Amino acid sequence: MTAYIIRRLLYALPILIGVNALTFVLFFVVNSPDDMARMHLGSKRVTDAAIQSWKQDHGYDRPLLVNTAQQGAAVFTDTILFEKSIRLFLFDFGQSDSGRDIGHDISQRMWPSLAIAVPTLLIGLAVNITFALLLAFFRATYLDFWGVVLCVAMMSISGLFYIIGGQFLVGKVLNLVPISGYDTGVNAWKFIVLPMIVGVVGGIGSGTRWYRTLFLEEVHRDYVRSARAKGVSEHLVLFRHVLRNALIPILTGVVVVLPLLFIGSLLTESFFGIPGLGSYTIDAINSQDFAIVRAMVFLGAVLYILGLLLTDISYTIADPRVRLD
Amino acid sequence: MPFQPVILWTDALIYLLLGLAMAMVWYTRRYEHLLQPWRRVAGSRTGQATMVVLAFYLLIGLLDTLHFNPKTSDDANGKPVYSTEVLSLFDVIAGPLRTQREKTYSSPFSSHLFSKENVEQADGSLVRDYPRLLYGGAHLDADGSGRAADIAWRSLSGAFNGALAWAALLILLCRFDRRRLHRLLMGRMDNPWHIGAWSALGLIMMFAALWELAGYYHVLGTDKVGEDVFFQSLKSIRTGLVIGTVTTLVMLPAAIMLGIMAGYFRGWVDDFIQYLYTTLNSIPGVLLIAAAVLMMQIYMSNHADEFNSLTERADLRLLFLCLILGVTSWTSLCRLLRGEALKLRELEYVQAARAFGVGHFRILLRHVVPNVMHIVLITIVLDFSGLVLAEAVLSYISIGVDPATNSWGNMINGARLELAREPVVWWSLLAAFGFMFTLVLAANLFSDVVRDAFDPRLRQQR
Numbered sequence: 001m002t003a004y005i006i007r008r009l010l011y012a013l014p015i016l017i018g019v020n021a022l023t024f025v026l027f028f029v030v031n032s033p034d035d036m037a038r039m040h041l042g043s044k045r046v047t048d049a050a051i052q053s054w055k056q057d058h059g060y061d062r063p064l065l066v067n068t069a070q071q072g073a074a075v076f077t078d079t080i081l082f083e084k085s086i087r088l089f090l091f092d093f094g095q096s097d098s099g100r101d102i103g104h105d106i107s108q109r110m111w112p113s114l115a116i117a118v119p120t121l122l123i124g125l126a127v128n129i130t131f132a133l134l135l136a137f138f139r140a141t142y143l144d145f146w147g148v149v150l151c152v153a154m155m156s157i158s159g160l161f162y163i164i165g166g167q168f169l170v171g172k173v174l175n176l177v178p179i180s181g182y183d184t185g186v187n188a189w190k191f192i193v194l195p196m197i198v199g200v201v202g203g204i205g206s207g208t209r210w211y212r213t214l215f216l217e218e219v220h221r222d223y224v225r226s227a228r229a230k231g232v233s234e235h236l237v238l239f240r241h242v243l244r245n246a247l248i249p250i251l252t253g254v255v256v257v258l259p260l261l262f263i264g265s266l267l268t269e270s271f272f273g274i275p276g277l278g279s280y281t282i283d284a285i286n287s288q289d290f291a292i293v294r295a296m297v298f299l300g301a302v303l304y305i306l307g308l309l310l311t312d313i314s315y316t317i318a319d320p321r322v323r324l325d
Numbered sequence: 326m327p328f329q330p331v332i333l334w335t336d337a338l339i340y341l342l343l344g345l346a347m348a349m350v351w352y353t354r355r356y357e358h359l360l361q362p363w364r365r366v367a368g369s370r371t372g373q374a375t376m377v378v379l380a381f382y383l384l385i386g387l388l389d390t391l392h393f394n395p396k397t398s399d400d401a402n403g404k405p406v407y408s409t410e411v412l413s414l415f416d417v418i419a420g421p422l423r424t425q426r427e428k429t430y431s432s433p434f435s436s437h438l439f440s441k442e443n444v445e446q447a448d449g450s451l452v453r454d455y456p457r458l459l460y461g462g463a464h465l466d467a468d469g470s471g472r473a474a475d476i477a478w479r480s481l482s483g484a485f486n487g488a489l490a491w492a493a494l495l496i497l498l499c500r501f502d503r504r505r506l507h508r509l510l511m512g513r514m515d516n517p518w519h520i521g522a523w524s525a526l527g528l529i530m531m532f533a534a535l536w537e538l539a540g541y542y543h544v545l546g547t548d549k550v551g552e553d554v555f556f557q558s559l560k561s562i563r564t565g566l567v568i569g570t571v572t573t574l575v576m577l578p579a580a581i582m583l584g585i586m587a588g589y590f591r592g593w594v595d596d597f598i599q600y601l602y603t604t605l606n607s608i609p610g611v612l613l614i615a616a617a618v619l620m621m622q623i624y625m626s627n628h629a630d631e632f633n634s635l636t637e638r639a640d641l642r643l644l645f646l647c648l649i650l651g652v653t654s655w656t657s658l659c660r661l662l663r664g665e666a667l668k669l670r671e672l673e674y675v676q677a678a679r680a681f682g683v684g685h686f687r688i689l690l691r692h693v694v695p696n697v698m699h700i701v702l703i704t705i706v707l708d709f710s711g712l713v714l715a716e717a718v719l720s721y722i723s724i725g726v727d728p729a730t731n732s733w734g735n736m737i738n739g740a741r742l743e744l745a746r747e748p749v750v751w752w753s754l755l756a757a758f759g760f761m762f763t764l765v766l767a768a769n770l771f772s773d774v775v776r777d778a779f780d781p782r783l784r785q786q787r
Contacts, residue, residue: 014600015600015603015604015607018600018604019604019607019608022604022605022608023616026616026617026620027616027620030620030624031620031623031624031627035623035624035627036623038627039622039623039626039627152766152769152770152773153766155769156710156762156765156766156769157758157762157765158714158717158718158737158758158761158762158765159714159718160717160718160721160737160741160758161758161762164737164741164744164754167744168744168749172744172745260609263609266611266722267718267721267722270722281612281615282722285615285619285722285723285724286723288619288622288623290619293612293615293616293619294616296612297608297609297612297613297616300607300608300609300612301607301608301609304606304607304608304609305607
């Protein structure tokens with residue numbers, strides 16, 4: 001097991017290098033630092049001196065790959081590639097273009113993201129499984145048919161509609177909770193409730209439909225038929241046999257997204273004014289802060305790979321038939 | 326010529342797509358086994374109804390694709406001078422809808438502006454009141470009375486015209502055969518064509534009524550700068566369709582080629598291709614799109630003089646968005662195809678071909694590619710609705726289409742803050758969501774039908 005995990009971590013390394021190379025090409029080769037400086041300084045008639053000083057302030061004045069002006073190891077370390085890209089491997093995100101410490105910002109901002117994402121995931125899971133079991137129990141009836149139709153209809157509604165509609169209905173018409181904002185500590189709950197409800201409701205359509213297919217796949221298996229032939233009652237079959245076996249793909253599907261919960265949802269957070277990592281990224285996109293976008297791309301890739309690893313491990317725990325070696 | 330044709334980049338790709346689709350139809354018609362799954366699609370009631378809706382959207386999208394520069398005048402030598410403004414055939418058909426601009430917001434079917442202004446009375450005094458609209462309901466009496474009756478009458482006459490057009494179309498399709506027409510409408514054909522026919526009637530009547538009314542009112546109101554929302558929603562159809570189809574088109578060659586090569590050749594080819602798509606896949610999609618679009622914005626702002634017109638620039642941005650969405654979405658299809666090719670390469674007929682000394686390229690082309698096409702088709706149809714929805718989200722976080730492009734995302738983005746107004750400006754949002762919902766719902770239902778018809782595994786279960 002340990003050997004497997006170590007091997008998988010080693011496999012992850014070339015992928016991270018690939019991600020890093022991709023972001024490097026995207027951010028420094030497609031557009032030179034001069035272009036970025038010009039973008040930031042705004043107007044078209046920017047003096048060269050202003051560009052140079054901007055680049056110097058943000059550490060973009062180094063050569064891209066090889067610094068011939070330096071001696072020894074500094075030939076390679078005093079370059080943009082090393083300072084801005086390779087340092088990411090040490091989780092040293094450096095400073096944002098507006099001069100803030102990205103690492104510190106991330107450690108601060110991931111908590112609000114988690115506070116929204118975790119309850120949304122858990123409650124959404126419970127709701128979706130409940131509905132899916134209900135549909136599977138009433139399979140091949142009108143209830144099942146119209147349930148699926150409702151799911152497809154709910155899937156077809158834009159996520160923006162759920163957010164805007166939820167804000168309008170709960171926040172403005174009913175006036176139950178504040179429309180957007182955030183608070184520290186326990187007081188945050190009233191800001192969390194609405195995004196959570198919106199997230200859960202928005203996910204019901206696709207979630208329920210997907211879990212229903214998983215349940216139906218299990219319902220047609222041989223062991224279910226034998227259980228029924230033995231005289232086990234239908235609800236016992238559903239809860240003891242079908243649910244347990246269908247939980248394996250459900251749980252592993254959830255594990256993949258667990259690490260990504262840190263990043264939060266870009267859309268929800270910016271709509272509800274949650275100071276999490278999602279709105280951090282949006283703000284960076286809108287203010288064209290490349291350092292932050294670069295850091296978030298790398299962080300996202302790391303978390304995704306971590307999720308894949310966790311999935312493989314959770315397989316062995318949930319399903320004794322799977323062995324990793 | 327009174328106009329000069331313009332082919333934008335996305336137009337060219339749409340024409341290419343149309344050509345491919347026609348070639349596919351022509352090829353499919355020759356082989357019974359290829360025709361079979363399509364028969365199942367036509368045999369499904371949901372398939373019939375959704376195809377009508379999709380065809381309607383497609384028609385408007387295509388009309389909006391035929392672009393040209395109108396002629397403004399002749400110069401001294403009698404040579405025509407063309408405007409730099411790019412219009413589409415749809416703009417011409419819509420005519421007044423495009424040009425009749427109000428001052429600012431007005432609610433659907435309203436004859437007065439949404440906000441109060443200083444209105445000059447006949448005796449020269451100023452009164453703070455809601456002024457009349459320039460075009461919407463301008464034919465009504467001074468006090469705007471008789472509006473309800475006018476709306477009812479016009480929608481009835483519009484619907485009646487629509488029904489006439491529908492009947493004419495149907496008679497033409499049945500080649501003037503009365504019995505055939507009767508069988509069709511009563512559902513006594515081998516496929517449920519009557520479902521398609523009746524849903525077409527509903528759709529045409531509704532649209533014709535709206536279209537008739539749109540000449541006299543702003544049926545879905547006007548937006549902040551006074552543009553007709555109904556017109557905007559219809560114009561947005563093209564953007565949605567382009568995002569949904571061109572994205573898949575541009576990623577298809579890479580996905581098919583790499584996926585099949587990985588599964589067929591195995592070894593280092595497989596390792597390399599797997600590495601490629603795992604790397605791309607491990608970056609969360611939105612972030613990759615954000616990064617790429619940011620870079621493109623810089624490029625465009627630094628090379629602003631390379632674009633002839635705003636339309637061209639917006640169009641290139643749309644194309645680039647499709648490319649980026651394609652880069653993030655080809656990996657799943659590639660993985661599916663790799664798995665399928667892994668299975669196919671071990672099958673007897675492929676083995677036999679290899680034993681006979683058939684080259685790799687030929688085997689791939691003749692034996693592997695045709696046998697994975699159903700997966701490709703299912704993926705195209707399944708991806709469509711997701712891409713249409715993604716466009717709105719991306720436009721909202723300002724990494725989507727150009728702000729000058731008509732799109733549902735831009736409409737939502739422009740109107741979302743207006744819900745905070747009192748009274749609420751709801752029509753822009755609702756129109757965008759409504760049009761998007763109809764398209765996506767139809768696409769979702771249709772994709773289920775296509776999947777059921779094409780996936781051999783699902784067929785065996787039944």
